[in-house]
Amino acid sequence: MENFEKLLKDCGFYQFGVVDPMEIKFRDEIRKMCEVNTCRMYGKTWACPPAVGTIPECREKVQKYNSFMVLTGKYELEDSFDFEGMQEGQQKFRVSCRALKEKIQEYMSNYFMLSNEGCDLCKECTYPNAPCRFPKRAMGSLEAYGIFVSELANQAGVKYNNGPNTVTYLGAFVYNKENFEKYFE
Numbered sequence: 095m096e097n098f099e100k101l102l103k104d105c106g107f108y109q110f111g112v113v114d115p116m117e118i119k120f121r122d123e124i125r126k127m128c129e130v131n132t133c134r135m136y137g138k139t140w141a142c143p144p145a146v147g148t149i150p151e152c153r154e155k156v157q158k159y160n161s162f163m164v165l166t167g168k169y170e171l172e173d174s175f176d177f178e179g180m181q182e183g184q185q186k187f188r189v190s191c192r193a194l195k196e197k198i199q200e201y202m203s204n205y206f207m208l209s210n211e212g213c214d215l216c217k218e219c220t221y222p223n224a225p226c227r228f229p230k231r232a233m234g235s236l237e238a239y240g241i242f243v244s245e246l247a248n249q250a251g252v253k254y255n256n257g258p259n260t261v262t263y264l265g266a267f268v269y270n271k272e273n274f275e276k277y278f279e
């Protein structure tokens with residue numbers, strides 16, 4: 095048995111909380127924010143919409159499992175205009191998600207993870223001309239699945255905002271409780 099809380103700390107996560115997947119709202123209006131393309135990733139990778147599937151398809155994928163663990167990463171900024179610091183935090187959060195995903199793979203196969211926006215595993219994504227190079231490592235995002243992250247944070251009892259001069263990113267580990275309990279405490 096491995097202590098999961100310690101594993102999360104070792105991977106660099108700040109907080110976690112578990113939500114019933116049936117209580118999560120999957121909203122078209124959040125997906126529409128992807129379509130506006132503020133992050134400039136819409137239609138750019140296999141981990142972003144529209145490649146991740148429609149909102150009903152995303153909901154169905156999540157609701158095949160009975161547990162949804164919300165994970166957060168908190169990163170310090172020099173000030174509220176520190177965009178470099180925000181990008182660094184974003185990158186660090188992806189690294190944490192990947193580290194956790196690889197560790198869980200040693201124990202379980204039936205689960206998936208969501209991270210923050212986009213996928214930066216390859217210099218140039220193969221989308222849409224060829225299949226994803228690393229389908230087991232690429233992760234979609236909560237926003238791409240139509241999930242309103244501040245609402246989700248409240249449901250999970252974790253903080254979406256950790257105070258001035260910090261930025262917080264959210265991801266998720268989606269799994270079946272029975273499976274999880276075999277390997278982790």
Ligand code: SF4
Pocket residue numbers: 139140141213214215216217218219220221225226227228229231232
């Ligand atoms: S792993 Fe590579 S090919 Fe797959 S979504 Fe990410 S960037 Fe694209």
